[in-house]
Amino acid sequence: MPVPAVHREVRLAVRPRPARPLSVDHFEVVEFPVPEPGPGQLLVRNRVMAVTAVMRTLMNSEADLFMPPYVAGEALWGLAVGEVVAAPGGGAEAGELVEHRFGWREYAVVDAAEAHRLDPEALPDPAAHLSQGPSAWMGVVRGAEVRSGDTVFVTGAAGGVGSLAGQIARLRGAKRVIGSTGSPRKAEVLTRELGYDAVVLRGAGPIEEQLREAAPDGLDAVFDNVGGEQLRAALALARRGARFAIVGALSGQATGAATAPVEIDTVALTARGITLRGIALYDHMDVIPEWTAEFGRGLRAGTLTFPHVRLSGIERAPRALCELLEGRHVGAVLVDL
Missing domain, CATH: 3.90.180.10 (Medium-chain alcohol dehydrogenases, catalytic domain)
Structure with a gap:
């Protein structure tokens, strides 16, 4: 050319x-x-x-x-x-x-x-x-280790990562998938098109109260792409043995902040055996061919979008x-x- x-x-x-x-x-x-x-x-x-x-x-x-x-x-x-x-x-x-x-x-x-x-x-x-499927796959499969029957919370669910993470959690057998987003329009897309069972809305009241209503029995796995209030709320509702994948910090990234600190009750972590795992794709590059094969199958079969x-x-x-x-x-x- x-x-x-x-x-x-x-x-x-x-x-x-x-x-x-x-x-x-x-x-x-x-x-x-x-x-x-x-x-x-x-x-x-x-x-x-x-x-x-x-x-x-x-x-x-x-x-x-x-x-x-x-x-x-x-x-x-x-x-x-x-x-x-x-x-x-x-x-x-x-x-x-x-x-x-x-x-x-x-x-x-x-x-x-x-x-x-x-x-x-x-x-x-x-x-x-x-x-951003490799990051979503890595966080769901290796970070949060989502299992059959889990109740899963995905923060930032309407973004490039979260919109795939919820679908992957469902493929892994999650019983209930809850997402967070910032507008009713996005919430409707998440529940109507992307397989989410419930959505908590940023700015529609305390996140913890909304999450408690959406997950009355607590959370087994969390895919956190936001941090801040949403991570604190998820920790408050974490069941014993809950697994958290910390994959992003949109609460700080949206404004270019260099850090995104969150206050965590370490007593609750130890008492309930909660696992917090920071996980980044550069340490898991081997998931890319694994994800590509899964993604191709899912797109052709209609099980993934x-x-x-x-x-x-x-x-x-x-x-x-x-x-x-x-x-x-x-x-x-x-x-x-």
Whole structure:
């Protein structure tokens, strides 16, 4: 395919202040010469990219994460799926689909060893490779160890992770699945389309009271993607031997906070034998092929769905991230490039 002389990429124009809303004014879309690959590298024409809440945290230079923070004046990065255009020295064939971490630009140069070649038959839509399903699968299966008959609580249930975590919990045999979200519209989607039995609403009264009504017999497993009041409420209702997977901290990430502290009663933890397990995908990368196989089967059989929204054009990427942080969408947020 012909390669243009220039392409567009999104840069962080100015670092947003912690605890302040993100806006499109923090970004700039610039034209830049299409990079040339060297030996052992691939030139990839990006087709679709994902935006995720952790990207807001990466704009905070003080965040203590396993990933390097974004740098003002430089292009952002994140997961993308693209088509190989050129591969000097081999490593892939022109036309192959690959997944890599250089989104936020229309063309990317990627070391061949760092590009994950995709099986076009693995999933019905290549964009589904950008789901946050691996994190959901990891948290439900390995973190919370959801079992048959469990009552499960998923916080942040309408997001890219939570919208899949509830479905996975149901597949694992959960008897009752409860989610949290921030609007009645999302709550209706969760119960009508995504298999949730009940929903607690942020801002509709104390979370603990709502959760106690939704789970009068307590909780066996919790998939926590939020922290804060929702985690405290879940701990209050945890049954003896309950298992918690701590997979995110949206209560802080939405504003770019570097920390998300929660006060915990350690006496209750020990008395009831509760397990709190912080778990991150970078320690469990082996779940990705496991999840992909399960996801493909589920999508084709209709036992799993991929809730997501797709915006078109790289110029929409900054707005896509802002809308995600504002809680406007259900499921993953993707940008077609």
